[in-house]
Amino acid sequence: xxxxxxxxxxxxxxxxxxxxxxxxxxxxxxxxxxxxxxxxxxxxxxxxxxxxxxxxxxxxxxxxxxxxxxxxxxxxxxxxxxxxxxxxxxxxxxxxxxxxxxxxxxxxxxxxxxxxxxxxxxxxxxxxxxxxxxxxxxxxxxxxxxxxxxxxxxxxxxxxxxxxxxxxxxxxxxxxxxxxxxxxxxxxxxxxxxxxxxxxxxxxxxxxxxxxxxx
Numbered sequence: 001x002x003x004x005x006x007x008x009x010x011x012x013x014x015x016x017x018x019x020x021x022x023x024x025x026x027x028x029x030x031x032x033x034x035x036x037x038x039x040x041x042x043x044x045x046x047x048x049x050x051x052x053x054x055x056x057x058x059x060x061x062x063x064x065x066x067x068x069x070x071x072x073x074x075x076x077x078x079x080x081x082x083x084x085x086x087x088x089x090x091x092x093x094x095x096x097x098x099x100x101x102x103x104x105x106x107x108x109x110x111x112x113x114x115x116x117x118x119x120x121x122x123x124x125x126x127x128x129x130x131x132x133x134x135x136x137x138x139x140x141x142x143x144x145x146x147x148x149x150x151x152x153x154x155x156x157x158x159x160x161x162x163x164x165x166x167x168x169x170x171x172x173x174x175x176x177x178x179x180x181x182x183x184x185x186x187x188x189x190x191x192x193x194x195x196x197x198x199x200x201x202x203x204x205x206x207x208x209x210x211x212x213x214x215x
Contacts, residue, residue, distance in 0.1 A: 146172030
């Protein structure tokens with residue numbers, strides 16, 4: 001079964017900016033005939049104008065301002081349930097992690113069990129191992145010239161090499177000069193990684209700082 005489509009369908013689509021200038025949007029209505037027919041099938045797309053006003057719509061607008069209190073309350077309840085379920089699911093791991101922090105030898109406790117004045121100091125071997133892991137890993141993942149390296153996939157030519165160098169230089173500038181918290185947060189994450197075996201970073205755009213932020 002062959003499907004024939006009008007070549008006009010492949011013309012460049014009307015941009016959103018052009019639609020916003022007229023305050024009108026375009027609806028697409030797709031009509032398909034019975035596809036059980038063995039003959040060729042023609043697909044026709046009809047365009048019709050809509051009366052929806054798009055001039056006041058903002059992509060970055062706060063959706064919560066246009067929602068009712070009941071809708072916001074329902075969403076908040078759902079999020080609270082999901083967060084609670086997530087915390088409960090990892091409770092055993094969190095408890096083990098907290099107990100592990102207690103044996104790092106960083107805090108002295110005055111004990112009365114099993115007798116008064118019993119030693120409350122733990123060995124610092126675990127702490128020393130975590131610090132060595134942190135020091136060695138930060139040198140590998142965040143060298144002096146910057147953490148970003150580029151690799152060209154496919155055929156290498158001068159233009160690709162120049163583009164790769166520009167990308168590398170720009171990203172290293174962003175991570176070392178603009179995102180001043182990146183290295184310290186990364187180093188702190190590596191300490192937790194050595195102890196817990198897993199760690200996560202979150203990078204996002206902060207409108208108040210007008211730049212990317214790393215946590």
